[in-house]
Amino acid sequence: MNQLKSRAADTDDVPAKELFPGALPDPLRGELIAFRRDLHMHPELGNQEFRTTAAIKDRLERAGLRPRVLDIGTGLVCDIGTAPGSLAADPEARPVLALRADIDALPIPDTKTVSYRSTVTDRAHACGHDVHTAVVLGAGLVLAGLAREGLLPRPVRLIFQPAEEVLPGGASDAIESGVLDGVGRILAVHCDPRVDAGRIGLRTGPITSACDRLEVAVDGPGGHTARPHLTTDLVTAAARIAVDVPALVARRVDARSGLAVTWGRLDAGHACNVIPQHAELSGTVRCLDLDAWRRAPDLLHAAIDETAALHGAKSQITYIRGVPPVVNEAGSAQLLHDAMAARRGPAAIEDTEQSLGGEDFSWYLEHVPGAMARLGVRPPGDPARLDLHRGDFDVDEQAIQVGVELFTAAALLDAARG
Numbered sequence: 001m002n003q004l005k006s007r008a009a010d011t012d013d014v015p016a017k018e019l020f021p022g023a024l025p026d027p028l029r030g031e032l033i034a035f036r037r038d039l040h041m042h043p044e045l046g047n048q049e050f051r052t053t054a055a056i057k058d059r060l061e062r063a064g065l066r067p068r069v070l071d072i073g074t075g076l077v078c079d080i081g082t083a084p085g086s087l088a089a090d091p092e093a094r095p096v097l098a099l100r101a102d103i104d105a106l107p108i109p110d111t112k113t114v115s116y117r118s119t120v121t122d123r124a125h126a127c128g129h130d131v132h133t134a135v136v137l138g139a140g141l142v143l144a145g146l147a148r149e150g151l152l153p154r155p156v157r158l159i160f161q162p163a164e165e166v167l168p169g170g171a172s173d174a175i176e177s178g179v180l181d182g183v184g185r186i187l188a189v190h191c192d193p194r195v196d197a198g199r200i201g202l203r204t205g206p207i208t209s210a211c212d213r214l215e216v217a218v219d220g221p222g223g224h225t226a227r228p229h230l231t232t233d234l235v236t237a238a239a240r241i242a243v244d245v246p247a248l249v250a251r252r253v254d255a256r257s258g259l260a261v262t263w264g265r266l267d268a269g270h271a272c273n274v275i276p277q278h279a280e281l282s283g284t285v286r287c288l289d290l291d292a293w294r295r296a297p298d299l300l301h302a303a304i305d306e307t308a309a310l311h312g313a314k315s316q317i318t319y320i321r322g323v324p325p326v327v328n329e330a331g332s333a334q335l336l337h338d339a340m341a342a343r344r345g346p347a348a349i350e351d352t353e354q355s356l357g358g359e360d361f362s363w364y365l366e367h368v369p370g371a372m373a374r375l376g377v378r379p380p381g382d383p384a385r386l387d388l389h390r391g392d393f394d395v396d397e398q399a400i401q402v403g404v405e406l407f408t409a410a411a412l413l414d415a416a417r418g
Contacts, residue, residue, distance in 0.1 A: 040116045043118050059137060100187070109122050110123075188372040195377070205354075208359045209258065209356045211286050220232030233275060237313040245261060258286070339409035357388070380396075
């Protein structure tokens with residue numbers, strides 16, 4: 001299983017079921033579902049998550065914790081089992097395990113017919129960030145209860161990060177706010193509508209792709225469509241960039257790198273008999289390989305300039321760096337595997353492929369080891385294939401309890417293994 005394996009218990013490997021305090025009590029499970037539904041009804045875009053931040057902060061404070069709002073004004077960080085700031089101040093402190101959730105929504109309408117449908121026009125939690133938030137909040141509440149009883153051997157940090165959907169992602173701002181100070185490992189989950197609720201998908205190594213944004217402006221003198229030979233046929237130039245550049249770039253890298261350019265917008269002209277002076281294209285650049293991702297800007301600049309020049313047009317390129325691939329560190333992926341296997345059995349874990357979607361969790365992994373699991377949210381037996389980033393996206397809410405169990409067991413196993 002992608003280099004992951006079940007590990008027999010020994011003196012260095014304490015089974016999670018001997019550590020985990022048991023299933024979530026009904027009141028907490030119901031509270032977390034209600035919390036998720038409240039967020040679902042009040043989605044907020046990246047760096048605008050003020051209501052969401054306040055709701056999380058209030059619940060953590062009612063649990064006796066001391067969350068800190070991030071410097072950018074939204075998102076929070078909260079330590080459990082230690083005084084705030086003590087980890088960063090004490091170089092001898094044992095590295096903390098961090099659990100990360102993203103809290104922002106998407107600028108699309110919610111098209112579901114449910115009681116918790118979004119109340120905000122053209123805003124929806126269509127990527128499951130409301131679930132991620134409820135999972136990390138729930139794990140934090142369970143771990144805080146253990147800490148009060150003296151049963152939490154190592155501090156745990158909760159990170160509620162804003163603006164994951166905004167390139168290059170809010171992770172960079174969170175890191176600048178010090179959320180990784182004293183952290184030795186970081187874990188996350190992402191909802192996966194292709195995996196049944198009650199299960200997770202895992203792999204060692206890359207689990208998402210890099211994702212950048214590309215904007216191209218193409219210019220020429222324009223003219224009459226009756227005499228294209230006297231000017232620059234700008235529509236044809238833009239069309240050739242759209243068609244030829246992805247193929248040209250693909251031939252300049254190893255095919256195994258999975259470098260893919262996909263256009264989402266092409267805009268040129270206003271009249272059928274006028275060759276325009278200006279055209280625009282925009283799209284995304286996705287890449288499975290970290291080295292190829294680092295080369296991508298130079299490759300795209302060269303291919304676009306060559307194609308535009310071939311048609312007598314001038315190009316202006318804006319290449320916006322997004323995120324590198326999420327590369328699961330082996331030890332962290334194994335920790336998630338062992339925690340899930342102990343809580344729900346090895347059959348609750350499945351291999352997952354590398355996705356072409358981007359995730360700014362990757363920025364944390366540039367600094368500390370960590371891993372992300374795919375959290376199953378499809379109702380078992382449901383033949384529907386609803387994808388992320390759709391207005392009808394929804395989840396089987398038993399996934400919240402599964403995520404809480406996974407994170408809590410992982411935190412306790414990590415502490416027991418030293």
